[in-house]
Amino acid sequence: xxxxxxxxxxxxxxxxxVIVLIVTLIFLAPIYWITSTAFKPRNxxxxxxxxxxxxxxxxxxxxxxxxxxxxxxxxTPEEYAAAPWWxxxxxxxxxxVVRSGKGEVQLSGYPSRFMNSLIVAITSxxxxxxxxxxxxxxxxxxxxxxEQDLLFFILSTRMLPPVVVAIPMFLMYRAVGLNDTHWGLxxxxxxxxxxFSVWLMKGFIDEIPKEYExxxxxxxxTRMEAFFKxxxxxxxxxxxxxxxxxxxxxxxxxxxxxxxxxxxxxxxPPFIPSQVGSGLPDWTVIAAGTFLFLLPxxxxxxxxxxxxxRGMSFGAIRK
Amino acid sequence: xAHIQLKNITKKFGAHTALKGLDLEIQDGxxxxxxxxxxxxxxxxxxLISGLETPTEGDILIDGVDVGPWGAAERDVALVLQQYSLYxxxxxxxxxxxxxxxxxxxxxxxxxxERVNRVAKTLRIEHLLDRKTDRLxxxxxxxxSIGRAxxxxxxxxxxxxxxxxxxxxxxxxxxxxxxxxxxxxxxxxLFVTHDQIEAMSMGDKIGVLNEGHLVQVxxxxxxxxxxLNTFVARSVGSPPMNLIEGELRSGKAxxxxxxxxxxxxxxxxxxxxxGDRPLVFGIRPEDLHLEAGAPVEAKVHDVENHxxxxxxxxxxxxxxxxxxxxxxxxxxxxxxxxFAWNPxxxxxxxxxxxxSLRHAG
Numbered sequence: 001x002x003x004x005x006x007x008x009x010x011x012x013x014x015x016x017x018v019i020v021l022i023v024t025l026i027f028l029a030p031i032y033w034i035t036s037t038a039f040k041p042r043n044x045x046x047x048x049x050x051x052x053x054x055x056x057x058x059x060x061x062x063x064x065x066x067x068x069x070x071x072x073x074x075x076t077p078e079e080y081a082a083a084p085w086w087x088x089x090x091x092x093x094x095x096x097v098v099r100s101g102k103g104e105v106q107l108s109g110y111p112s113r114f115m116n117s118l119i120v121a122i123t124s125x126x127x128x129x130x131x132x133x134x135x136x137x138x139x140x141x142x143x144x145x146x147e148q149d150l151l152f153f154i155l156s157t158r159m160l161p162p163v164v165v166a167i168p169m170f171l172m173y174r175a176v177g178l179n180d181t182h183w184g185l186x187x188x189x190x191x192x193x194x195x196f197s198v199w200l201m202k203g204f205i206d207e208i209p210k211e212y213e214x215x216x217x218x219x220x221x222t223r224m225e226a227f228f229k230x231x232x233x234x235x236x237x238x239x240x241x242x243x244x245x246x247x248x249x250x251x252x253x254x255x256x257x258x259x260x261x262x263x264x265x266x267x268x269p270p271f272i273p274s275q276v277g278s279g280l281p282d283w284t285v286i287a288a289g290t291f292l293f294l295l296p297x298x299x300x301x302x303x304x305x306x307x308x309x310r311g312m313s314f315g316a317i318r319k
Numbered sequence: 320x321a322h323i324q325l326k327n328i329t330k331k332f333g334a335h336t337a338l339k340g341l342d343l344e345i346q347d348g349x350x351x352x353x354x355x356x357x358x359x360x361x362x363x364x365x366x367l368i369s370g371l372e373t374p375t376e377g378d379i380l381i382d383g384v385d386v387g388p389w390g391a392a393e394r395d396v397a398l399v400l401q402q403y404s405l406y407x408x409x410x411x412x413x414x415x416x417x418x419x420x421x422x423x424x425x426x427x428x429x430x431x432x433e434r435v436n437r438v439a440k441t442l443r444i445e446h447l448l449d450r451k452t453d454r455l456x457x458x459x460x461x462x463x464s465i466g467r468a469x470x471x472x473x474x475x476x477x478x479x480x481x482x483x484x485x486x487x488x489x490x491x492x493x494x495x496x497x498x499x500x501x502x503x504x505x506x507x508x509l510f511v512t513h514d515q516i517e518a519m520s521m522g523d524k525i526g527v528l529n530e531g532h533l534v535q536v537x538x539x540x541x542x543x544x545x546x547l548n549t550f551v552a553r554s555v556g557s558p559p560m561n562l563i564e565g566e567l568r569s570g571k572a573x574x575x576x577x578x579x580x581x582x583x584x585x586x587x588x589x590x591x592x593x594g595d596r597p598l599v600f601g602i603r604p605e606d607l608h609l610e611a612g613a614p615v616e617a618k619v620h621d622v623e624n625h626x627x628x629x630x631x632x633x634x635x636x637x638x639x640x641x642x643x644x645x646x647x648x649x650x651x652x653x654x655x656x657x658f659a660w661n662p663x664x665x666x667x668x669x670x671x672x673x674x675s676l677r678h679a680g
Contacts (some may be wrong), residue, residue: 076593123545192426209403211400211402211404212403212406212407214371214391214404215400215403215404216399216406216417217370217371217390217391217392218369218370218371218391218392218394218396218397218398218420219392219397219417219418219421219471220392220395220418220422220423220471221421221422222392223394225421225422230406233408234407234408315390
């Protein structure tokens with residue numbers, strides 16, 4: 001009789017759909033704004049009211065990746081004709097691409113910052129999730145003296161706003177030479193994510209009946225083998241969810257990256273806004289940088305969506 | 320196959336003592352059933368033998384060798400549990416192969432296949448081999464997990480209530496199957512259960528466990544006919560043994576509470592039984608019979624018809640007695656009947672200690 005629905009139920013359902021639509025629009029608006037600005041001609045980027053219909057351009061991305069300088073004078077027709085298509089886009093914006101003495105195109109700071117972000121975020125995520133999983137397994141399966149206190153201690157590292165310790169951390173990092181290094185940020189983000197990872201993974205591993213591993217132990221496997229063969233596949237969902245959260249945290253982190261790095265190891269978040277200040281702000285270039293910066297998180301989350309959604313339904317468990 | 324010996328085993332979990340000074344011996348090729356209620360220490364005993372727990376005190380010997388320092392993998396025992404018994408995500412075949420693929424065994428691929436196929440045939444699960452374990456019924460799951468134990472040819476099988484989660488009919492079928500399997504393999508089984516019917520029907524020997532103590536070990540017959548104390552008497556038999564408080568006076572059992580008497584001619588096992596010593600008389604329901612002119616009158620309180628027989632609850636004052644009588648016995652509720660007992664079958668227990676006088680000596 002489920003097919004029969006009363007009028008009030010239908011009305012309620014429609015109301016819910018409307019609410020969901022509105023909320024979705026609110027959340028999607030900034031993403032639309034960034035994406036559309038990334039493809040706008042510069043003169044349309046800051047119009048009031050905003051331009052919605054325009055011919056998309058690729059020039060913000062060209063500018064994003066190249067080092068540019070203001071044109072003192074317009075390029076000669078020969079120069080213009082000799083330039084590749086992307087260089088003409090820069091000329092059109094009243095700028096020129098900076099070349100080295102040998103004529104090689106100089107890249108902007110963005111590609112290396114982006115790589116730094118990838119290196120730091122991926123490494124710290126792997127470390128935090130890996131160490132977190134092992135630690136959580138230990139807490140979950142063995143009697144640990146003072147388990148509750150230790151777990152609380154691990155959690156307590158998240159009780160201060162991280163920025164509070166930024167200055168002492170900066171001084172310590174400078175003393176040991178970790179300033180402006182990849183490892184400096186990796187250690188920082190790993191430590192920051194570890195407490196989160198341990199707590200989340202403990203919840204997931206607690207859900208896996210220990211009978212499975214015990215069966216494997218009796219069947220002739222070592223605890224390590226049982227962990228890798230039985231526990232890890234069962235915990236895949238939890239590992240995926242934890243990894244997404246850790247990655248997003250490390251990827252988005254701004255304050256420490258701003259303080260601890262300036263060139264070699266600088267990540268994208270402090271770099272992108274720094275471009276606002278150099279010369280006239282070109283919002284299309286900033287939007288293009290932000291747009292590309294969004295992609296890895298979107299792709300990562302998309303790839304793991306099944307794990308994130310599936311929840312905790314384990315194969316053959318019958319409770 | 321193996322001979323198992325537990326010597327003076329004590330196991331404590333924090334302040335809780337699960338087992339106290341347990342001595343247990345299981346002969347090679349024996350089907351040993353450990354019977355006890357939840358919390359009696361049955362599962363702890365299994366886990367100690369399997370190496371998943373270490374005893375607080377005492378030694379465990381397999382074939383005369385102290386296996387105390389050995390891990391679970393080295394002890395070469397197989398464990399079948401009530402639930403969570405199969406590896407999820409794996410197919411039935413992968414589950415059966417899993418123990419054989421362990422590094423300590425180093426088996427050839429051909430040998431693995433051969434063993435898996437033979438076990439699948441024995442247990443009639445060949446058609447399930449490529450199925451995922453979450454697509455099996457409860458009975459099929461337990462068959463597979465028994466298969467995973469057999470495929471290894473372990474020294475001893477440890478079974479922790481493997482049939483308890485199954486429905487009655489399946490349980491009965493698997494009971495027979497498991498017993499046949501044990502006989503055919505000639506394997507040593509330690510089977511843990513709270514179900515006295517399983518214990519009686521499958522065990523070569525039964526050990527009755529209560530609160531971490533092993534109360535009595537014996538064949539099902541010994542346990543049934545000659546329980547060591549009132550606890551064992553109550554644990555085994557369906558319905559359980561009738562226990563009536565009374566005293567023995569010049570060849571008569573006098574039930575002090577309600578002042579009825581029954582002739583007693585059986586051996587008491589001790590001369591100290593006569594007189595005012597407070598006793599408990601134990602009599603199996605099948606050893607009570609209805610008879611015109613029998614010494615005691617009772618009212619029929621309840622009738623359970625089991626087809627082959629009827630189980631009557633008789634009321635004498637406020638004492639309730641169960642009697643198993645032939646199905647043709649024609650009685651109605653609140654009928655007045657007269658009953659007697661088979662005096663040779665009466666077991667005398669000391670009322671204070673609960674211990675049978677035959678055992679106390």
